[in-house]
Amino acid sequence: MSSTALLPHGMEAAELIRRAGLRVTEPRRAVVEALQVSPHASADAVFQIVALSVPQTSLQSVYNALGDFEDAGLVRRIEPAGRPGLFELRVDDNHHHVICTECGAIADVDCTVGEAPCLTPSDTHGFAVHAAEVTYWGTCPDCSSAAIAAASVNP
Template sequence: MASLATPAHGADAADAAAALRAAGLKVTDSRAAVYDTLRTHAHASAEDVYLAIVERMPRASRQSVYNALGDFADAGLVRRIEPAGRPMLFELRVSDNHHHLVCTSCGAVVDVDCAIGAAPCLEPSDSHGFILTTAEVTYWGVCPACARAATPPLTEGTS
């Protein structure tokens, strides 16, 4: 949906409310704030969301943020991802079978499209009779910024 103008804050609030209602959730201030925060912070932990909200709404409670995220997950509005050894992360991109790249050094998380375009994406060597629906793939590695920081710059001009 293209828009000629930058949406005003009021339009954003309406979008959050519409998304909540479409998911069958009652619209509350804290739910709308959590939804808006996830639009600008993909792959945020519950704590990340809380810290972002409390800057704008000092009276927001941690519990209301956690409750809202749980309600969103139950309603299919957010996807939870749990890279091993990291806090659970939340994102609004739920309508596809995308995977994630995770940096083992700084923890950066990046979306990567499904390798073949449709779930379950990967075929196991033996499905043991299971009817497969999804494969969650986490690619672990070092992001470009961390790789650059770890490699001493090449000295130019020497033979």
């Protein structure tokens, strides 16, 4: 359900890392490339992908890279209820997410009304609101189709 995250036109992973003010290493490059292939991935899932191309990389190196990237604004961490933290390259646009309650598939949902923060709280309690984070929960098309098919077989 998630689309491949694209780097800015013509930009390589190494250039993106350098522009964030970080030193380019093979594990860091591989982490960016893993998130391109698998947006909304947990650190463990990123590690599984990175280990294919850089087998000497440790899980701790992946966690370190993700932490450095988050601090530098290169990745966004989302924490859906009951799920591990997930990481994505799509940052700074205040988009939201829809998550399937059956299979866990995640898709991005663009802000649909006005400029960020998308939602206007009824009471800010004095806070200067900069962003809103919304998570929609539902059933993805694949799981909905499977449920309909199962119901037609077992009425």
